Amino acid sequence: MNEHVKSFIGSLREGERKRSPYTLQSYERDLLQVLGYLAGEGIGRAEDVQKHHLSLYFRQLKQQGRAAATISRQMVSVRAFFHYLLAGGAVSSNPALHLEAPKLEKRQxxxxxxxxxxxxxxxxxxxxxxxxxxTAMLEVLYATGMRVSELISLDLEHVQLTLGFIRCINAKEQERIIPLGGAAAEAVAAYLERVRPKLAKDGGQALFLNLQGSRMTRQGFWKILKRTAREAGIGSGLTPHSLRHAFASHLLQNGADLRSVQEMMGHADLQTTQLYVQQAKSRIKDVYHQAHPRAKRNP
Known part of the structure; x- marks a missing residue:
């Protein structure tokens, strides 16, 4: 079935709905894990896979304590894979079609x-x-709320320091214009003037480069963030998404309207942005009770 996986990933890469390299890697990793399990059960042909085989696999993941989001994502990968095989005539039915996905907890x-x-x-x-x-990378993340994948995909042409904005293009090639604050603009200007010319070796257009002169990677940024968090005395819960969360929460705490925050973050659904509202309200309530001289009095 490995050849089927290669063919499936190739179809995603060349299809009309272009997936990011990270999405393709995720699909391939998920499918190879499932195929490894099936091979261990003596199932080597796609047409021999039945729903109960997959149900047992996902039940095993749950027993191992895997997150509901991880299990749900793998189900999506497997369902899409067998849908592709069904369309190509390699199987007669999709055994993953009616698998029951775990309920995802909506956490703030x-x-x-x-x-x-x-x-x-x-x-x-x-x-x-x-x-x-x-500093420039961290300042841009906090100033714009963009995803790490969007940050490392920035090219020189996407940054307009004199006009104070960044053109951000996501994995679906959708563009949004995000204001760039003074601190972030100064940090990027210092990087462009003092550092990038020394790092650039191949004349590429990537904005942020590693010390070898190539485009910064997600893994490279993750290592930088973990090291910087340790130096700043911040706990281990910090993730590359933390500054994106902080961007949204701090804007809402300080009076920004929901629609503007939604547009800057690139959320397709306003409900996704609303997850930050309750957190902002809780923070305002905490500040009130700490600061108001009569807040602790009972009515």
Whole structure:
């Protein structure tokens, strides 16, 4: 079935709905894990796979304590894979069609406090080339709320420092214009003037480069973020999405309207942005009870 997986991934890569390289890697990784399980059960042909085989596999994942989001994502991958095989005549039915996906818990995103963001953004050593670059990347993430995949996909032409905005293009090639605040613009300008010319070796257009002169990767940024978080004294719960969460929460706490935040974050559904509203309201309530001299009095 490995050949079927290669063919399936190739169809996604060349199809009208272009997937990002990270999405393709996720599909392939999920499918190879499932095929490995099936092979261990003595099932090597796609046409021999039955619904109960897949049900047992996903039940095993649940027993292992795998997250509901992980199990649900793998189900989507397997369902799409067998749909592709069915359309091509390789199987007569889709055994994953009626698998029951686990219920996903809608958790409020946890955002960094303002003082934590300040510590994180000032942690890199700006006397070094790497520190100047790292500061620029972190400042841009917090200033724009973009995803890490969008950050590392930025090219020089996407940044308009004099006009104060960034053109952000997501994996679906949808473009949005996001304002770039003064601190972020200054950090990017310092990086472009002092550091990038020394890193650039092949004349490429990538905005953020690693120390070898190639485009920054997700893995590379993740390592930078973990190191910077340690230096800033921030706990292990920090993820590459933390600054995106902080961007939305802090804007809403300070009076930004929901529609504007939705547009800047690139959310297709307003309900996704509304997850941040309750967090902002809770923060405002905490501030009120801490600061108002008569807030603790009983009525």
């Amino acid at each position: 995103p946890q955002a960094l406090a303002t003082e934590e963001v300040d510590r994180l953004l000032t942690a890199p050593d700006r006397a070094t080339d790497a520190g100047v670059r790292d």
